[in-house]
Structure formats: structure tokens, C-alpha cells
Amino acid sequence: MVDNSVTDEYAMYDIEPRRVPRTDGTLVGPRNGYTLSVELLQRDPIAATIIDDVATSQSQVDTLFTQSGAWRHWDLDGYTQYRGSGGLDFDNDFESQSLYLQARVQFPVAGAVRLNICGITAELFSDGTLRLLRGSTVLDSTTVGAIEVGAPAGSGRAVVTLRVRDSTARVYYSDAESWVPLVLEATLDPVAGTGACGNDTDEEMWIDHLYLGDGWWYQSREAVDIDLDGQTQLLGRIARTGITWDTANRFQPDTDVDEEDTRTNDTVISLDWDFEHWRPAPLTDDTGVRLCVVPTNHDVWIGRITAVDMDAGEIVYWSVRKPSLIGRLALSMTGDHQRCAVDTWTGGRAHLGGTPGRRIATRNQTRPRMIELKTNATL
Template sequence: MWNERIRWVLETFGDRLTDVSLFAWSVNINGDLRETFNPALMDEYRAKWPHIRFWGCFRNMDDPDNGPYDIFQGLRGSAAARARLADQVQSEIFEAYPWIHGVDIDMELGGNGDPVASESIFEAVADRAHSLGRLASAALPPMTVDGSIGGENWVRYAQLGSMLDHVAVMSYDFAWGGSAPGPISPGWWLEQVYDWAASQIPASKLSMGLPAYGRFWSIHRYYIGEYRGQSGTYYAGWQLFNGLAPWEGHHKTGWILYRDPGSRTLWGITDCYDWRYPNQIEASRGVNFGTFNERPYAVRYGLPSASPIWSVADNSVGDALINYRINPAPVVDNTGALVSPHNGFTLTLEMLKRSPVAATVIDDYANSAQQLGDVYEQDGSAWKFAEVTDTYSQYRGSGRLKYAAGFGSRAMYSQARFQFAAAGRFGLTVQGITADLSSGGHLRLMQGAAVLAEQWLDPRVVGAAAGSGRQSMALRVREGSARVYFGSSDSNMFRLLQADVSPAFDGVVQLDASAAVWVDHLYLGDGWWYQPREAVEVELNGRRQLLGRVPRTGIRWDNANRFRPLADVDEHETRTAEISLDWDYDHWQDVPLEPGAETFLTVRPTDHDVWLGRLMVVDRDGATMAYFSDTDTLTYWRGRASHDWDLQGIALWSLGQEDVRFWETLEGGELPPETKRLNV
């Protein structure tokens, strides 16, 4: 952007800036730079504020011929393109604008590309800058010790930090236009990012990237394609919540803003007449309450086993419920009048759904030595219970561990979450069919010694600390088919192998390990029947509404809220809708409510494992939820960057989007002596 607010900030508050990165070039697949902004526009500000260090930034964006990933791949794979890029940085940035302090690299959307090849791009540019007596910086994607939430696993902080003079971590857009509403930079996540980054890169080289902007999500419709959200400046949020920017004919209503305690950002809901957190209840029964990543939720958990044991658990709703008191009160518009919706109310529930699970026979989180002895049979005593912490435990061992029951000719589903403590193989066997994985990554579907299907995965982690380097594997065996599922967690498994089979139907379900394996979750379910985890029922003023149910075809239901496909297909093949592990919104439009009339609302968790979030009474036609940064947000994290991690500073995205009162909070601050020199 280049607008009046940016010019005013540079003119008025330049004494509070140390560095400005000019997004003035884009790079193409061959390493050529194209100027996209005129750096000479900085001349008057350079003259007024000689201490500011201006950096010339190039991005792998805005190329008319290739997308960001293709450009990244081209530079990764071509030494000639990298050499051309280094030449272009010298001629088009440093020689064309001798006052540029250093080069700033913004290479994004590199996916899981080769880290060494990726680093060669940065190395070529940094080496050229250093040979000219200049510096090299980069804006890098956010990472934690567990990797990247955005799939940018080409990033290795330690290696990149060793070759660069400065790194700004782009620690924002955790919540983005395609996600559910939430803090753009959650506090718990920022802490994880900088605990990791500061352990890999010297703090003197590191700046905390913060969003100066906000995001605005429609909770009833999609703005662009399948995205609910769009971005906006702090002042867009200010206008929205002061009733100055109505949309779609709604009232110009203001609303109280709240401060998210973790991120310190402002948040609020427009066109909302009452709302509750899930734990703001009048009464409850059979429901648990908790908090995950600073978000409260209510949930009815599934049963760990049936009664009698080895049958299929009845996980229907029973008598579980939650009662809430609500009052959709009129609100004040920007003329001072009390107003209610034009056309009635919608009740909106925030829910986190999960894909259906095989109807439960045993759900075992390795809770005790007694449970290990009661549920399983083993040869000798090779498997032991290990209490890792007060809240986390494992079964550890090798050899055979067999469920202590015979299942006759039943179709069955077996699943395990495990880690390799030593190199070897781990297998699940159901009715004479085996899913087998080696620590080297060889995944096989077998019947006896015959390999029915196979696939090579990346080598698995061996010997990691308890709870690290885990994976989940499952095997479903029906009368004529077998399927193997695999993934990084229980909630992220995909079908990798399948085959037509004639099962032995010997009634045996077991697991085997050729060397030490640690298991923290074992699940045994029916091979045909599924338990959905998506819906709740709401009762209000004598009427009931089911919310969250995913439409399916080619199935039949039983009287315990279970369904099975009519053909031999996986559950996801009975529906077209995706089930994402993110908060979703379901609506009861024209809900029977009257303005200002207090009433009780009952939620019955029809399905188990559905997380219930906020409940909102909004305008019949919908509402907007927003999270955005203000001066208190930026000041708070500026202090934490300094005091908790001793970072060099903060880096704002981007100038002109911020609450400009932030610069007033820095008044009188002493700039470090080294930033007051003119660097040429």
C-alpha cells in the first residue's frame, strides 16, 4: 500500500521507527527482479529521519506467469537462476539505490520442499549482500518445535538464522480468511513460536512479527469462494463496532468489544443480541467442560466400552443436556435508539465436529496396569504399563498383545497410536489380515505371508521422547475387503491401502511388534457401523431443532444413533461435505424468540465428542465476528518480545493498517545508539 496514512506515519512518527522494508520487487522463476514500487518515494523521509534503515524486499508474489510455489521450485532447482537472482539484487537494488541498507527476502508457500535446496536461495542472496558490505534479512513463516501449521516445512530456523543478519517471523494468520474466527496471533501460539525460534536463532537477530490489522468473518455465509473471512485495518474494525459501517441493510448498531485474554486483541460480534460461552450455564448433566488453546468448550464424551464388554457401546445421547438462560435484548444504534432485528432472530451455535468413528467396542488410552491385564492377553510379560506423567501413560513392549475375546465372524476395525522406541516392525491383525509398518517406512497389507498391497512412506522417527514421533494406523476388515488407514494422528488418517480379501474369520484381533514399541491409544470398533460426531439438538420454547447433521446417502440408521453404509464403502464416500477440525457454525433461522423476553434453552449433545463453543442470538440474516489489534495489543507484545525473549524488536505487518495511537505510546523512547547512524 502507499496511502495518506502511511505517509503521515512516516512524516510524524519516523523517530520511533528503526527499519522500514520496502516491498518493491518481485522475483520470477528465472531469478529476474521486477520493480513494483518506486523506492525514490522515500527520499523525503530519508532526509528527515537519517537513522531509519531502509531494506529492499523482493517476494515470490505478483508474477504474471508463475505462482509462488512454482517460483520457489524454480529457484530451488536451478543454480543459474540463483546466480541470476544474486546479480539482480546487486544491480537492481544495491547499485540502483545505494542508500538501501540491506536486502529483505520474503519467500513463501514453499510447501514441504527440500530444506537444503531452499536454503541455497537465501545463501546466494546473503553471500552477495555480504560481499558488498550489506546485510541480508528474511521474513520467515512461523514454526514451533512440532513444525509449521501452514505446511511450510522447508524452514529450518537454525540454518537460515546462521546465514542471515536478521529474521522477522511472520507469526500471524493463525486464524485467517479460510478458518473459523479467532485471534490472528493467539497468545499460546506466539509463546510456542518464540520459545522455539529464540532457541534456534540468536535473539539479537530476531524480531517478533505482529499483525497491525484485523480479520472479519461472516458466520452465516461465505465472502469469497469457501472463505468466510476477509482482512481489514484497525480503523475498519473501529468503524464497524461504532455503528458507522453497516452491511446488507442491517442496523447501524454499535456493540461492546471484548479483549481476548490470550492474544490481547479486541474481538466482538455485530448484529448480536445475546451470547454465551459454553460454560455460562444454568445446569448440566452428563457433559464435561474444558479449555483447549484458550477456547472453552462443552462436550459429551463417548463410553470407553460397552456393557457387557466386547459388545458395541450404546453412545446415544441418554439424559445428557445443558441449560442456558438467554435474553435477546434490544441494542443501541448510532442514533441512540433501541433496535431489534428487522425480520427476527437466528440462533447460531459454534461447534467443532469430527469425522464418524467405528462404533465403539473398546476405547483404551493406556490408563493402568490393571486395564492392560484385563483387556489383553500376551505371551509372557513383554508388555508393561508406563506412567509417563500424571496425565499421560503408555503400554510399552514387544511381541504379541491380543484382545482377550473371540470375535467369531464379525467385521472389525482396529486402530493404534504408537511410536517406535527401537527399529523394527509394528502390525495390526484382524481376522487373519495384517497391516504392517516398518520403522523404515514400508507399509504392507498382508494375509499370512502374502503381500496384498504395499506403499513406502518416509522413514519413521525412532527413539524419540514419550509422546513424540507418534503415528496412527488402523485396519478395517469386512467380509470381502480390507483397508489400511494411516496418518500423523487419530484425527488425521487417510486410506492408503486396500484389497479384496477372504478373511480367515478366526475371531482374533491383536497387535505385534518385532522390537520395542510404545502405544498410548488403542481403539477397537465395529467394521460396519459408525458413530457420528457432528450434531446436537436444541430445544427452545417447546420446539426442537437438530443442528450440525451432515447429509449422507446410501446408509441406514439403527435405534442407537448409529449408521452403516449399504455398500462396502468408507464413511466419507457417503457424503459430499467435508468435516474439518475447525470451529463451524450451524444455524436455527427464525428461532422462536421475542425481543427482550428471557427464556431457557436446552442443548442435548446427540452425538458424542462434539465440542460446543459459543452460542449466539443474532440477526435473522446473520452477523459478523471480528478480531483485530489495537495499540494495547501491540504494546503488550512489544513488552513481551523484549522481556520474555530479549528479541531485537517487533515487526509490524504492515505500516498504515495499525492503530496509530501505538506510536504515541513510544513517545520519549530512546533509540539504541546503533540505530541513529546513517548506514550507506
């Protein structure tokens, strides 16, 4: 498995929660402290990576795979595919290892594509028939709706996935990789095939993404650590039971269940921007502090970071000034209860650091419902 654990990636800001003037001119701040809210874009965990290939190059086709047909690399303005027919197997004998194989495919002509792991096959036809087989024996089947044939490159794609463990096989299907639900499963005698893993097709097939992962271990894509001058809080971690973690932030279920079955309270990952809160956050009025966001997983994104009154935060004023688009919030008074939201930066300064290329990002869009921390660069 590839080690996708975090090394030295981070995003860092200098911030200062400031009091604001009350109607009589007195400077006031939150009565009981602050809540720090972080906007996160979380994704469902994915099988721990062995190979993640976005149809990289002809050299990749020739060195990473063994072919029993003819496959070629195709590129149009940076969008790439593997195109061909016949077998395209990873050049490795996986013996009886539990594996996860996902392919995003496109049908230029009517036909079928087969994903194979150790003699277990997920077979998807362009008419929408989806079958799970062991050898020539059909273990389970369903229909998923006809798939567009002959669409322009990059359109009408289908995502089919096969997971094979010691004595189970599962097939997942969707039209996008963001969410690929379970559609077929079967219990097997212990798998002891040839160790071959890959895909094959009788007709021309286009593939723009092949992902090979471990059949048991998952990589979560959900959480970040927030550090405020040495005080830390983990935000975004999905509560789970019946799992075991390793030292690279991967986990596996203790029994043969899907990852979703380990989540407590049937937690659903929204696949949209959501908020996680540190309450109370160790912030002090008119005191600068260095805020550092450290991803604990790969492929987790951060958006806006907001500090508000822990008791009742309310946005009552929004301004955009200067090219840096700094927003600020002002005081709201309700009787003798002070509700205050404050600036969460000093002059809009931000610092970025870490190894380039890891996917932790800040977004530069303005919506008048919260503060946005601005940066002059993107990790």
C-alpha cells in the same frame, strides 16, 4: 458394541434478546427475526466402540489381553503407555466379525508393528513401509515416510488402522488421530480366520492408545439439538445417502464403502470450529427464553452461541466488563435498514446439568468477533 448414545447430558442458558436504542432513542430490534448461530467442533465419525483403551493400567494389560510376549504398563506424570514386544491380543474370539483396529504407536528402536484381524494384517515398519497381508501374502503396499525412532515418550508417534469387513480390507495411516486417511485396500475372499484380534511386534514397541470398533457401524461426532422452550432444531448433521441408522445414533453404509463416500456434496469436516445456524430462530424481542443444548452424539463440542438480525448481523461494538467477561453488541444503522445484533443472555446466567464426564464443553476465550456465552463451570 458400547452404547455411546446420549442419556441426560445438556447445557442450559437463560437468554433474552434485547432491543437497542436507535439514534433518536427509539428501541429497535430485527425487522424479520433472528438467526441463532452455534459454534461447533465436529470430528469425523469413528467406528462404533467395542474397546477404547488409553494404556490404562497393568491390570488392564493382564485382564483385557492375552500375551505371547512381555508387555508392561508405564506411567510418567499421568502419560501412560504399554511397552513390550511379542503378541498383545484382545482376550476374545471374534470369529468372523467385521472389525476396526487402530493403534497409536511409537518406535523406541527400529522395527515393525503388525495389527491383526482374523488373519489379515497391517504391517508398519519404522522406515515407512506399510503393507497389507493375508497370511504371508502381500495384498498391497506403500511408503508413508520414515518414522522417528527413539524419540522421547509421546513424540514421533504413528497411527495405523486396519478395517476388515466380509470381503474387503483397508489400511489407514497418519501421524495423528484427528484425521487418518485410507492408504491401502484389497478385495478378499470372505474372511473366515481364527477370530484373533490384536497387535504384535518383534522388537520393543510403545503403544499409548488402542481402539477396537465395529467394522461396519460408525458413531457420528457432529451434531447437537437446540431447544428453545420446547421448539427444537438439529444443527451440525452431515447429509449422507446410502446409510442405515440404529436407535443409538450409529449408522452403517448400505454398501461396502468408506464413510466419507456416503456424504453428499463431498462434504469435508474441517476439524476446526465452525458455525451452524437456526434461521429463523423462534426468539422474540425483550422476551426471556431458556436455551438448551443437547448433544446427539458423543465427543462433540460447543463454543459460542450468538443471536443476530436474520437479515444482516454486523458487530459494531464490543465491551468486556466485570469479571464475568460479558460481551454485548450494539445497533448498526445503514440508511433506513436496521441491522441489529443483541445480547443473548440475562445477566450472564447459565445452568449446567446432566451426567458428568460426557464431552460437551463451552469455551472461555474472548475474541472480538461474536458474543460468547459464559459459564461458571464446564461439563
